[in-house]
Amino acid sequence: MDWVYLxxxxxxxxxxxxxxxxxxxxxxxxxxxxxxxxxAQGALTMLGAYVVLAFSDILGWPLWVAIPLAAIIxxxxxxxxxxxxxxxxxxxxxVMILMMTMGIEIFLRSTTLAIWGGTSRSMNLGxxxxxxxxxxxxxxxxxxxxxxxxxxxxxxxxxxxxxxxGIRLRAISDDYMASWSVGISVERGVGLSWGLASVVAVAAGxxxxxxxxxxxxxxxxxxxxxxxxxxxxxxxxxxxxIAGIILGILESVGANFLDPLVxxxxxxxxxxxxxxxxxxxxxxxxxxxxxxxxI
Amino acid sequence: MFYRLxxxxxTSYIADSKMFKVPxxxxxxxxxxxxxxxxxFxxxxxxxxxxxxxxxxxxxxxxxxxxxTGWAGxxxxxxxxxxAVGAYASVHAAKFGLPWEVALLIGGLASSVIGSxxxxxxxxxxxxxxxxxxxxMQFVMDWVLTHSPAISxxxxxSLQSPTFALLGQKITSxxxxxYVAFGWCVLVTIFMxxxxxxxxxxxxxxxxxxxxxxxxxxxNSFYYKLVAFAASSFxxxxxxxxxxxxxxxxxxxxxxxxNVSIQVLAMVIIGGLGSIIGSYLGAxxxxxxxxVVNQLFTYIASVMGWELGLETLAxxxxxxxxxxxxxxxxxxxxxxxxxxxxxxxxxxxxPFDQLKK
Numbered sequence: 001m002d003w004v005y006l007x008x009x010x011x012x013x014x015x016x017x018x019x020x021x022x023x024x025x026x027x028x029x030x031x032x033x034x035x036x037x038x039x040a041q042g043a044l045t046m047l048g049a050y051v052v053l054a055f056s057d058i059l060g061w062p063l064w065v066a067i068p069l070a071a072i073i074x075x076x077x078x079x080x081x082x083x084x085x086x087x088x089x090x091x092x093x094x095v096m097i098l099m100m101t102m103g104i105e106i107f108l109r110s111t112t113l114a115i116w117g118g119t120s121r122s123m124n125l126g127x128x129x130x131x132x133x134x135x136x137x138x139x140x141x142x143x144x145x146x147x148x149x150x151x152x153x154x155x156x157x158x159x160x161x162x163x164x165x166g167i168r169l170r171a172i173s174d175d176y177m178a179s180w181s182v183g184i185s186v187e188r189g190v191g192l193s194w195g196l197a198s199v200v201a202v203a204a205g206x207x208x209x210x211x212x213x214x215x216x217x218x219x220x221x222x223x224x225x226x227x228x229x230x231x232x233x234x235x236x237x238x239x240x241x242i243a244g245i246i247l248g249i250l251e252s253v254g255a256n257f258l259d260p261l262v263x264x265x266x267x268x269x270x271x272x273x274x275x276x277x278x279x280x281x282x283x284x285x286x287x288x289x290x291x292x293x294x295i
Numbered sequence: 296m297f298y299r300l301x302x303x304x305x306t307s308y309i310a311d312s313k314m315f316k317v318p319x320x321x322x323x324x325x326x327x328x329x330x331x332x333x334x335x336f337x338x339x340x341x342x343x344x345x346x347x348x349x350x351x352x353x354x355x356x357x358x359x360x361x362x363x364t365g366w367a368g369x370x371x372x373x374x375x376x377x378x379a380v381g382a383y384a385s386v387h388a389a390k391f392g393l394p395w396e397v398a399l400l401i402g403g404l405a406s407s408v409i410g411s412x413x414x415x416x417x418x419x420x421x422x423x424x425x426x427x428x429x430x431x432m433q434f435v436m437d438w439v440l441t442h443s444p445a446i447s448x449x450x451x452x453s454l455q456s457p458t459f460a461l462l463g464q465k466i467t468s469x470x471x472x473x474y475v476a477f478g479w480c481v482l483v484t485i486f487m488x489x490x491x492x493x494x495x496x497x498x499x500x501x502x503x504x505x506x507x508x509x510x511x512x513x514x515n516s517f518y519y520k521l522v523a524f525a526a527s528s529f530x531x532x533x534x535x536x537x538x539x540x541x542x543x544x545x546x547x548x549x550x551x552x553x554n555v556s557i558q559v560l561a562m563v564i565i566g567g568l569g570s571i572i573g574s575y576l577g578a579x580x581x582x583x584x585x586x587v588v589n590q591l592f593t594y595i596a597s598v599m600g601w602e603l604g605l606e607t608l609a610x611x612x613x614x615x616x617x618x619x620x621x622x623x624x625x626x627x628x629x630x631x632x633x634x635x636x637x638x639x640x641x642x643x644x645x646p647f648d649q650l651k652k
Binding site: 084095106108115262271 | 368420434
């Protein structure tokens, strides 16, 4: 047993997991406020990355201008999606809401590809690719930056939910009726959470674009983001971070043992199995709220 | 007007539970049945094989998914995986030398067994979580298919299907294959039409509306969920097998990937949950739309003198497919079946509905 190698796998896995958390946080933000499982989060991530590239690559602006500008645009894209498509489906069966977000996913992904093309581009964040050794463990600098962004976002949201608007969002996620009756605009709150989730999608798109290039494969992050969000509890941001670390370690260490047995490609299998087992054993996840159903 | 109600009187419960309460409905079905029967002589064989046949087969698949999603209310995002089980089981059985009738049955039963596994998830969770689990199961099934050469057929991951034959008659002609698809679609439709009138169908609807409440009424909701999954999987298995033998002629894992599952669900939703005519309309719309949109865009581009890149043209049908789902859900969340029902309700009392106001 090579402990150094295992530690390296675990640490790098944990950081990859934190990158999954970036996608999961967006999902959690929307689910928390409106109980909508946003299957379009992967496509939003991809769109975010492409919008950043449209400014930095095509117009040639520096990244520190391009990223905030893209974040602002995506904020309004997110609010727009909620306003146009999701609001009128409120109260409908979940199958229709799922299908709607899936339709948005297909539409956003194909439109992005139709406009900008499917060839893979690089983000060029300027993070050095030199290996970084901590003791004997080899680390990837891009992953460290990504994990840092994930944790920073987590802290920001932790603080945000203590502000006036944040408290309103918490009230909305608690009870629609009660929020309405004390004068909180539920619609505006839900729209805001879609906007915030789209801004998070820009962050995820930039980091993942740097890691694996900006192309169609960014939208496939949805499955991993979903798994992380469900494992952590669909309405818990702390859960998204911790579940990300758990899934990342499980995936990278598990694949190390399983790959020789099944001939490669076991990462996706592990993710799918984690999703199935979580739902079967503890549907509300590690930190989620356990809803009791009334007749 | 067209749906004349004069002379329609129900004086007994038997009469009230008739399949077609209004004669016009029956006549419509007869007209479509006749059209389906003579279609090979009316429609050019290119259209017959590339539009009519896949339409009928996908309609059968849509009806099968509608049974579990529209009637029993259980979300299912792994339908293509179940179709794959039936397709591979049948083709392997036929390659082994069994007659196709038995092979199809084996495919259906194999699907039924695997599909019932999905139902055990439905015992534990429902709604969103059921959808996510079935989605994950679809990924597991994809993975198993692509990683086991014994099932998917060697290094190229494609499995040639033997020549289709029924009752010892080899079926290779376009017309023959069309009639096979037509026959299966009619069988599934008859089953679904009758489902509404039986205790089973009513129990499924009760489970859909509220499974706890159904349990209080004495409807064993887990048993009926299991039945719904098993029956719909049986339909899926045979449909998957027929899809391979009459349309694709070889089985490959990507024919049953996750996007196919989403496509069948889109057919169900666009057609309308629990609507039979909607399943026909939804399947037709989703299948025909990419080709139509592509031709439309090529035409517009040539008229306006735009230079559209190949890549742009390649992604436009998909974008239109997404937009179609969004628009239908925005305009009429209950789907095309509901639109048809609205028109029917309007014409039923026309011109007297003005008097109501």
